[in-house]
Amino acid sequence: MTIEELIELYPAGKIQQKKATSETLSLPIDGNYFVIPKKLLHETEIRLLEKIFPAKDQFVDQKKHPWYNYLFNQVMLDVEGLFRVIHFQIKKPKAFLQSEWENSITEIFPNLVDFFFTSKNDGALIEKYAKNHYTLEELQSIFLTLDADFDSSTTAFVGNFFSANEHFPMLFEEEQSIFKQELESLRGKTTFALPDVALHYFTKETMKQSKIVQTFSTQLVLTNEFQQIILSLWRNQGNISSAAKDLYMHRNTLHYRLEKFYEQTGLSLKKMDDLVFCYLLITKQEK
Structure with a gap:
């Protein structure tokens, strides 16, 4: 059941980031809580909804996992050093x-x-910093290998190393939000970090509100083929040879299509600034 379906069934409910009082039912969903007063529900409804949306605490033995209490309940830990969270x-x-x-x-x-x-x-996963810590590429290989061994499919967001102080839980919460929101916009990448999505994540609201962008999007109708070209160039940092290989296209054919695109739009996908702008236009349209 989705948040939209819950709102339709229980219009008196609301979405918030933290649990509410004991007089309300707080259902964990998509990193937030759907909250509704218990007085509006029958006892059987409460039991059924709790079965469908089990509380996080049921999954975690907090005595065995002090970092859970630290991250979710702000119970301080007596630790020193830098740590990162790999959300999966x-x-x-x-x-x-x-x-x-x-x-x-x-x-x-x-x-x-x-x-x-x-x-x-x-x-x-919570890791302490060490000089030999895994790189993003190594983590990608690890999760792909595990998926092959266990017939699973894993997506992971690799957080940054931060000091374990009173600010760490807030940083963890923001990383969780980034992970949940950017999952839908990922293409062909199952392990990622903030630099991979920062441009999209921190500009999407501004892009949505811009009248210039809205007008440009209306005028610039991108075919599915050109969307794939833009995304491939973006993934390959503007490298035409690599993008052509990804697209199963001859390099000269891709050059020709980029020239035609420039003639029609005035935007050169060979220039990184123009490529970034077109990439953001695509991700805005998808939302």
């Missing part, structure tokens, strides 16, 4: 070997200080 979402097969998967995670990550699921498919 995993689609599991019916016969998923959960214990074996978790054992593999603990064996693979030597600097892991905590690891837990916050829901059936969502979880967090």
Whole structure:
């Protein structure tokens, strides 16, 4: 059941980031809570909704996972150093070997200080900084290998290393929000970090509100072929040879189409500024 379906069924409910009082029912969904007064519900409805949307606490033994209390309940930890959170979402097969998967995670990550699921498919890995920490490319390979071994499908957002102080839980919450919001806009990338989505994430509201952008979007009708060309050039940092290979297109053919695009629009996809602008136009239209 989605948030939209809940709102349709219970229009008196509202969405917020934190749990409400005990007089209300707080249902965890998509990183937020759908909150509705219990007095508006029958007891059977409450029990059914709690089954459909189980509380996060049911997934985590807080005594065994002090980082959960730190991140979600702001209970301070007596630790020093820099730490990062790897947020993940995993689609599991019916016969998923959960214990074996978790054992593999603990064996693979030597600097892991905590690891837990916050829901059936969502979880967090907390790593302490070390000089030999995995790069983004290495993490991508790790999760792809695990998916091949366990017939799963994992998407991961690699957070930054921060000091474990009173600000860390707030940084964690913002990273969670970025992860949830940017999942839909990812194309061909299953492990990513803030630099991969920062441009889109921090400009999308401004793009939506701009009258210039709205007018330009109306005038510039991009075919599906050119959308794929723009996205491929973006993924390959403007490298025409690499983009042509991705598109199964001869390099000269791609050059010709880029020239025609320039003639029709005045935008040169060979220039990074023009490419960035067209990329943002596409992601705005998708929203």
